[in-house]
Amino acid sequence: MIIVHLLKWYREYGRDLPWRGTTDPYKIWISEIILQQTRVAQGRDYYLRFIGRFPDIQSLAAADEEEVLKLWQGLGYYTRARNVHAAAKQMMSTFHGTFPSTHSHIISLKGVGEYTAAAIASIAFNEPYAVVDGNVFRVVARLFAIELSIHTSEGKKMIKEIAQSLLDPENPGRYNQAVMDFGAMICTPAQPKCMSCVLQEYCMAFSENRIGKFPVNDRKISVKDRYFNYLHIQHHGNTFLHKRNGSDIWKNLFEFPLIETPGPSDFAELEKTKAFRQLFSKVSSLSVDHRLTIKHQLTHQAIHTHFYRIIIPDELPYNPPQEILKIENEQLQDYPVSRLMHKYLETI
Numbered sequence: 001m002i003i004v005h006l007l008k009w010y011r012e013y014g015r016d017l018p019w020r021g022t023t024d025p026y027k028i029w030i031s032e033i034i035l036q037q038t039r040v041a042q043g044r045d046y047y048l049r050f051i052g053r054f055p056d057i058q059s060l061a062a063a064d065e066e067e068v069l070k071l072w073q074g075l076g077y078y079t080r081a082r083n084v085h086a087a088a089k090q091m092m093s094t095f096h097g098t099f100p101s102t103h104s105h106i107i108s109l110k111g112v113g114e115y116t117a118a119a120i121a122s123i124a125f126n127e128p129y130a131v132v133d134g135n136v137f138r139v140v141a142r143l144f145a146i147e148l149s150i151h152t153s154e155g156k157k158m159i160k161e162i163a164q165s166l167l168d169p170e171n172p173g174r175y176n177q178a179v180m181d182f183g184a185m186i187c188t189p190a191q192p193k194c195m196s197c198v199l200q201e202y203c204m205a206f207s208e209n210r211i212g213k214f215p216v217n218d219r220k221i222s223v224k225d226r227y228f229n230y231l232h233i234q235h236h237g238n239t240f241l242h243k244r245n246g247s248d249i250w251k252n253l254f255e256f257p258l259i260e261t262p263g264p265s266d267f268a269e270l271e272k273t274k275a276f277r278q279l280f281s282k283v284s285s286l287s288v289d290h291r292l293t294i295k296h297q298l299t300h301q302a303i304h305t306h307f308y309r310i311i312i313p314d315e316l317p318y319n320p321p322q323e324i325l326k327i328e329n330e331q332l333q334d335y336p337v338s339r340l341m342h343k344y345l346e347t348i
């Protein structure tokens with residue numbers, strides 16, 4: 001009966017989203033990747049722009065990574081963008097430029113995990129795989145008053161098994177979309193709409209008046225503090241960028257020269273660092289005309305950031321270190337940058 005009520009509710013109230021009503025696996029894939037760590041309201045515009053520019057596997061595979069990152073700018077979690085680009089190339093080389101049609105092949109694509117593979121396989125190819133994401137964990141944990149933590153392997157296993165048993169084998173895609181919408185619209189993390197919920201009579205958490213207890217979540221996320229100091233250098237109508245590399249956050253995105261310090265520091269302290277002296281080794285005069293402090297929160301990191309706009313007089317020469325790229329100010333908007341950089345650029 002849960003399925004019947006859920007599907008009836010979905011027919012009436014399901015969200016009208018640009019990727020609904022299609023069985024094109026490419027479009028479903030892009031929408032699911034965008035929505036992994038993004039709210040629907042924000043993801044919708046990105047999805048439309050992305051599909052407008054890259055309507056199929058071929059166009060995405062042929063693109064430059066910088067263009068893909070640029071389109072992703074502001075969404076955060078840029079590994080997703082690099083992965084969809086790599087997966088499009090993988091489909092060209094391994095699947096003859098077509099989207100794989102079985103769950104086992106779909107999950108072999110770069111960046112595609114169990115949730116995304118289940119969503120694509122069920123919606124595009126009618127394969128009976130239940131999606132299990134945060135929404136589903138919450139809905140199932142409340143409906144069945146599951147006392148196990150959703151961060152234990154036993155808790156995960158139990159919820160996955162229940163979710164799979166609830167799946168409508170006739171129409172797994174529609175069922176999965178219904179449960180996603182139900183979790184996002186009715187059985188929400190805070191203040192679920194229990195009084196208008198069509199599953200209320202089946203809900204153990206509701207009948208026991210213990211909704212706030214579920215899902216059981218006993219994990220504490222440890223957050224590391226980092227201290228970034230960005231130097232927005234201005235000289236002769238030019239600005240200076242650095243491309244991030246290595247295994248740290250924001251790989252391959254561009255940013256102003258960065259000095260990371262072990263703790264909070266002001267500009268006077270920054271001037272004494274070796275990195276600062278290397279950046280301005282032959283500069284006899286500079287001034288700061290704009291400062292901004294931003295705290296940028298990532299899942300596992302809190303980035304405490306100072307931006308300094310540094311003016312070097314035009315009549316003085318300035319030759320930055322080799323790894324720093326000199327560009328004209330107008331070109332800045334062509335480079336993919338992190339959401340943190342984007343926030344600063346909106347202020348100037």
Ligand code: SF4
Pocket residue numbers: 139142143186187188192193194195197198199200203205206211
């Ligand atoms: S009654 Fe409340 S807690 Fe239970 S499924 Fe409905 S919205 Fe969720």
